[in-house]
Every structure is written in C-alpha cells, then in structure tokens.
Amino acid sequence: MSLSTPLVLGIETSCDETGVGIVRGEELLADAVASSVDEHARFGGVVPEVASRAHLEAMVPTIQRACADAGVALTDIDGIAVTSGPGLAGALMVGVASAKALALGLGIPLYGVNHLASHVAVDIVEHGPLPEPTMAMLVSGGHSSLLLVPDVTHDIRSLGSTIDDAAGEAFDKVARVLGLPFPGGPHIDWAARDGEITIDFPRGLTSGRDMQRHRFDFSFSGLKTAVARWVESERAAGREVPVADVAASFQEAVTDVLTRKAVLACQEHDVAALQIGGGVAANSRLRAMAQARCDAAGIALRVPRPSLCTDNGAMVASLGAQMMTKGRPASSLDLPADSSMPVTDIQSGLPVTPEHDHPH
Numbered sequence: 514m515s516l517s518t519p520l521v522l523g524i525e526t527s528c529d530e531t532g533v534g535i536v537r538g539e540e541l542l543a544d545a546v547a548s549s550v551d552e553h554a555r556f557g558g559v560v561p562e563v564a565s566r567a568h569l570e571a572m573v574p575t576i577q578r579a580c581a582d583a584g585v586a587l588t589d590i591d592g593i594a595v596t597s598g599p600g601l602a603g604a605l606m607v608g609v610a611s612a613k614a615l616a617l618g619l620g621i622p623l624y625g626v627n628h629l630a631s632h633v634a635v636d637i638v639e640h641g642p643l644p645e646p647t648m649a650m651l652v653s654g655g656h657s658s659l660l661l662v663p664d665v666t667h668d669i670r671s672l673g674s675t676i677d678d679a680a681g682e683a684f685d686k687v688a689r690v691l692g693l694p695f696p697g698g699p700h701i702d703w704a705a706r707d708g709e710i711t712i713d714f715p716r717g718l719t720s721g722r723d724m725q726r727h728r729f730d731f732s733f734s735g736l737k738t739a740v741a742r743w744v745e746s747e748r749a750a751g752r753e754v755p756v757a758d759v760a761a762s763f764q765e766a767v768t769d770v771l772t773r774k775a776v777l778a779c780q781e782h783d784v785a786a787l788q789i790g791g792g793v794a795a796n797s798r799l800r801a802m803a804q805a806r807c808d809a810a811g812i813a814l815r816v817p818r819p820s821l822c823t824d825n826g827a828m829v830a831s832l833g834a835q836m837m838t839k840g841r842p843a844s845s846l847d848l849p850a851d852s853s854m855p856v857t858d859i860q861s862g863l864p865v866t867p868e869h870d871h872p873h
C-alpha cells in the first residue's frame with residue numbers, strides 16, 4: 514500500500530441514501546448509491562425505521578457494485594471511512610457496523626468521520642486540493658451552515674447555521690404546499706424555470722437587529738409560512754395558484770439570503786474560496802447566483818457536480834483519503850454512531866486527549 518495515494522472505501526448511511534464510494538487519493542473511482550427515497554415519498558419525509566431497513570438490504574450489493582465500478586477487490590483497499598454522525602441513529606448504526614466489520618475483516622484502519630465535513634471534502638475529487646482556508650456553505654435537508662475550514666481533516670469552525678428549518682426542509686415544505694412531490698427541491702427548481710419572480714417573499718435575519726444578532730445564521734420558517742399564507746389566500750379567493758411563479762419567488766428569496774451571507778462571510782474572514790455542498794447545492798438558481806456574486810467579489814466558487822452534492826459514499830471516502838494522506842490517527846473499533854455529532858468534531862473514536870477531545 515502507498516500512503517501517499519491511499520485507496521479508501523467510504524460508507525454513508527446517515528439518512529436515506531446508502532452510499533459506497535471508492536477514492537484513490539484525490540481520484541474518484543466509484544460512487545455507488547442506493548436510495549430509499551421512493552419508499553418515503555408517500556409519508557412526505559424520511560421515516561427512520563424504513564431507512565434503516567433499506568440500508569441493511571442495500572449495503573452488501575452497494576459495496577459489490579462500488580468495487581466492480583472501481584475495478585478493485587476489497588483486499589486492495591487501504592482504509593475504510595464511514596459517516597459516524599450526525600444523522601438518524603439507526604441508519605448510522607448500519608453503516609458504522611458494516612464499516613467495522615470490513616476494517617476488522619480486512620485488517621485495515623477505520624475512520625469514523627463527520628457527515629458535514631465529508632460534504633466539504635468531496636470537492637477535492639472534483640476540483641483538487643481545497644484552498645486553506647475555504648469557506649463552506651452546506652445546505653441540505655437537515656442542515657444549513659456556514660463553516661470556516663482551515664483544514665478539513667481537523668479544523669472546522671462554525672460561523673452560523675439555521676435557527677429553525679434547514680434550507681432543503683423549506684424547499685420540501687413549500688413543495689408540499691404547492692402540491693409537488695417529495696423531495697421537493699428538484700421539483701421547485703424545475704417549476705421555477707417556467708416562472709417569474711413576481712412575489713417579494715421575506716428574507717429572514719438579513720436586516721436590523723436580527724442581522725446584528727444572527728450575522729451568519731439563517732431562518733427559513735418565516736419564509737415557508739409566508740409562502741403558505743400567500744397560497745392559502747389565493748385559494749380562498751378562488752384564484753388558481755401560479756405554481757411556477759411562487760416556486761421562482763420562493764427560490765429567489767432562499768438563494769438571495771444564502772449567497773448574500775456566504776459572500777459576506779468570505780469578505781469578513783478574508784477567505785478567497787467558497788465551496789457549496791449538500792443537496793440544495795444542486796439548485797440551478799443557487800449555482801447561478803452564487804457564481805455571479807462570487808465573480809463580482811473576486812471569490813473562487815467551487816460547487817461539486819449535483820450527484821456529489823447530495824448524500825453519497827464518495828464524500829466519505831474522500832475525507833478518509835485526506836486523513837490517511839495527512840497521517841491522521843485511525844479511529845478505534847468501538848467508535849459510536851453519534852446522531853448529534855457537532856461539526857467541530859470531524860472524526861470520532863479518537864483517543865480522548867485534550868487535543869482530540871475538543872479541538873476548539
């Protein structure tokens with residue numbers, strides 16, 4: 514095995530995607546994903562027990578598919594990385610148990626890593642080494658965070674996050690109000706392409722005292738309620754709801770807030786590169802607006818291709834490969850699944866020393 518270009522298999526099961534990725538150093542070799550999203554659609558959200566069972570069923574076939582796609586045997590792998598948190602407890606446990614079995618059986622190191630840090634690290638297989646520091650904005654169904662990232666393997670600082678709904682959650686809830694299927698983000702994105710920005714929806718925490726107190730925090734629940742009220746009053750008046758226009762106007766409000774705060778964070782912290790990750794980073798309007806605003810501010814924008822923005826195993830493998838390359842210690846085999854793992858804890862199962870216990 515060559516430590517400079519370790520071959521790492523990464524497992525992701527924090528939500529409804531069973532992801533197994535294989536990375537050699539900074540090179541993506543395989544990204545196999547099995548999603549149980551269809552099984553949750555009729556409930557309008559992810560059902561944890563259903564997700565856990567689907568992970569169990571999908572795990573072995575997805576590992577086999579990843580190895581076949583990469584053209585490697587399990588015995589070629591140098592290290593195993595797995596999402597140990599945050600996420601759904603039962604779902605995480607399936608991934609963590611599988612990873613431990615693989616590491617133990619193959620006699621190779623195990624790295625229990627943070628899901629959010631993995632969303633940042635995935636961009637290395639797309640655009641090469643991350644500038645240090647990088648500003649990362651993670652926008653998914655469960656999270657909306659602005660992170661200052663001096664070193665993705667062991668130093669991530671949270672500048673702000675949502676104080677209520679996550680950005681993706683707002684997309685999903687507004688889609689429901691508009692009668693669009695779950696998950697709603699892609700459907701709003703598509704609907705908005707035929708619409709016009711005709712309604713001025715509120716931009717939470719962007720002015721006055723709110724902005725002073727929550728400079729890099731987000732709030733989307735007021736926006737969601739404003740959209741629901743607007744739609745209700747149209748229906749009550751017997752008018753047909755202009756779904757495309759509402760989708761475009763809502764999407765504009767979310768995108769405006771996200772990109773405004775991300776660019777401001779870069780400027781105030783003297784960071785020249787912004788990376789956007791998480792499922793909402795697949796949004797076409799967010800990508801276009803972020804590009805325009807970063808260009809205007811002289812900030813280099815990095816957004817992975819959409820399939821690497823949503824949950825996948827390659828992101829976990831990428832972070833694991835960075836840890837191996839940088840000589841970070843492996844996690845212990847009794848590492849826990851931690852459903853509420855803070856983003857500042859990039860790795861779990863490390864020996865408890867003052868340095869590793871709480872880096873900040």
Ligand code: KG4
Nearest residue numbers: 653654655681696698792793795796823824
């Ligand atoms: O990162 P992800 O796959 O899973 C986690 O939540 O961790 O993100 C899923 C979220 C969902 O809320 C989905 O509606 C949203 O990402 N999403 C989008 C788009 N594609 C996925 N939101 C807006 N526009 C999109 N094109």
Ligand code: ZN
Nearest residue numbers: 653791823824
């Ligand atoms: Zn995610």
